[in-house]
Every structure is written in C-alpha cells, then in structure tokens.
Amino acid sequence: MFKFLKRKKQNSPETRHLITQEDPKSPLAEAYRTIRTSMHYATADDNAKIFMFTSAGPGEGxxxxIANVAVTFAQAGTKTLLIDCDLRKPVQHKIFHISNSKGLTNLLVDKRPLTEVLTLTPNDNLQVLPSGPIPPNPSELLGSRAMQNLLASLKENYDLILIDAPPTIAVTDAPVLAGAVDGIVLILLSKAVKTDLALEAKARLEQANGKIIGAILNGLEMSSQDYSYYYYYGEKES
Known part of the structure; x- marks a missing residue:
C-alpha cells in the first residue's frame, strides 16, 4: 500500500539542506520524523534493514x-548508513558538504577498505558512503556480486542502511537494486510526475522483485500555513 506525506514544496537543488539537522524543531523536520515512524511500523515484523529511495523521474526530491530521513533515524539512536548509489548524478556529498573523491565505486572497483571511504557526520549514529568517482558502467556495478556482498556485510554492522538510487524510468539502476533491498520508498513530485509514469515506475520496481512499502508526495502547494502537512498510511497486507 502506498503512503503519502504532503508538505511544502521542496527547495531547489542549489538550496537543498538538512532541515532536520539545522532546525530539528521545525514542522518540516517533524514531517520527516513521521516518515521515520511510519517506515518503522510498516516493516516492524520483517526485520528489514535496507531501504532504497527512488523516484519516477529526476528532480522529485x-x-x-532520504538525507533528512537518515538524520531523523540517527537522532533517534539508530546506527544508520546512507549510501549514495546514484552513480550518474550523485548529490549526497553536496548535501552533507563532504568529499566525493572516494566512495562506493572505489569499494566495488578498487577494493578499497570501507574505513577509507566512509564519512562521519556531526551525529555519531550516521555515516555517509558517497558515490565516489562516476564509473562508465553504473548498472553493472550496482548489480554485481561485489555489490551484493557489500550489502550483506554492511547489514551486519548497521541497524539501518538507506540507499539513494537514481530515478526509475530514465535508467535501469534502481530496478537492478530493487531485489537486493528490504523495502522501497517511491518519491513523487506533485504536478510534475504524470500518473502513467508513476505507475510505470511502480511496475518496473515490482517486476524486479522490489517491495514498495510506500510513496512520498513532494511539493504540494498548501492553502493554509506554509509548513502544514498531513499524511496517511495504508494497512499492511495480511
């Protein structure tokens, strides 16, 4: 079942920031915490640890x-790893203001040790694995045995692993990863994504044996307060 959260329009890529870290008491930060809570209850019985966030197309937030959701989990005491698996247009290093000279691709291609490419954050419970140098073969790397082994190893060392994946429609990277994660959250931008594209993204992920646990609707224009929002969650299938 899809899950929705409605809130103020996303910031542009140039101004995207960690509101959960910069202003944790704001209504928008609270909105991100509702996602954290709902993800927890949606998978409470599954021992799920690895979640992928993707979108139908680019620019949907x-x-x-995922960066702000990662911060909220860390703030709640969950040992969290955020992996930038968008090996085409990575941005997590920009959001967290960290270097992208080394990262996931170095682990998979050069066999660099994990300690050499992980980045710490101000929150001791959150670490970020940036994408690293952009490779010529993103889909092949993400679908490789090395990637599968890496996720299996990381799962033993973290309470939660969040994966920032590329848009689903444009490239095959997200479907390639779909079967390797425990749950998928689909991000949709209001008034930008067409219904048929959203349904196509959902179908591609499910055809790849992905389990969609919910969707987040970004960028709604609110008629009342700027940061007002509401959300609802569907019942899990029995």
Whole structure:
C-alpha cells in the first residue's frame, strides 16, 4: 500500500539542506520524523534493514528526502548508513558538504577498505558512503556480486542502511537494486510526475522483485500555513 506525506514544496537543488539537522524543531523536520515512524511500523515484523529511495523521474526530491530521513533515524539512536548509489548524478556529498573523491565505486572497483571511504557526520549514529568517482558502467556495478556482498556485510554492522538510487524510468539502476533491498520508498513530485509514469515506475520496481512499502508526495502547494502537512498510511497486507 502506498503512503503519502504532503508538505511544502521542496527547495531547489542549489538550496537543498538538512532541515532536520539545522532546525530539528521545525514542522518540516517533524514531517520527516513521521516518515521515520511510519517506515518503522510498516516493516516492524520483517526485520528489514535496507531501504532504497527512488523516484519516477529526476528532480522529485528523493536525495533531499532520504538525507533528512537518515538524520531523523540517527537522532533517534539508530546506527544508520546512507549510501549514495546514484552513480550518474550523485548529490549526497553536496548535501552533507563532504568529499566525493572516494566512495562506493572505489569499494566495488578498487577494493578499497570501507574505513577509507566512509564519512562521519556531526551525529555519531550516521555515516555517509558517497558515490565516489562516476564509473562508465553504473548498472553493472550496482548489480554485481561485489555489490551484493557489500550489502550483506554492511547489514551486519548497521541497524539501518538507506540507499539513494537514481530515478526509475530514465535508467535501469534502481530496478537492478530493487531485489537486493528490504523495502522501497517511491518519491513523487506533485504536478510534475504524470500518473502513467508513476505507475510505470511502480511496475518496473515490482517486476524486479522490489517491495514498495510506500510513496512520498513532494511539493504540494498548501492553502493554509506554509509548513502544514498531513499524511496517511495504508494497512499492511495480511
């Protein structure tokens, strides 16, 4: 079942920021915490640890959303790893103001040790694995045995792993990863994504054995207060 959260329009890529870290008492930060809570209850019985955030198309706010959700989990005491698996247009290093000279691609291609490419954040419970140098073969790397082994190893060392994946429609990267994660959150931008594209993204992920646990609707224009929002969650299938 899809889950929705409605809130003020996303910031542009140039101004995207970690509202959960910069202003944790704001209504928008609270909105991100509702996502954290709902993800917890949606998978409470599954022992799920690895979640992928993707979108139908570009510019729908997936990277900003997953970064802020990662911060909220860390703030709640969950040992969290955020992996930038968008090996085509990575942005997590920009959001967290960290270097992208080394990262995931170095682990997969050069066999660099994890400690050499991980980045710490101000919150001790959150670490970021940036994408690293952009490779010529993103889909092949993400679908490789090395990637599968890496996720299996990381799962033993973290309470939660969040994966920022590329848009689903444009490239095959997200479907390639879909079967390797425990749950998928689909990000949709209001008034930008067409219904048929959203349904196509959902179908592609499910055809790849992905389990969509919910969707977040970004960028709604609110008629009342700027940061007002509401959300609802569907019942899990029995």
């Amino acid at each position: 997936k990277s900003t959303t």
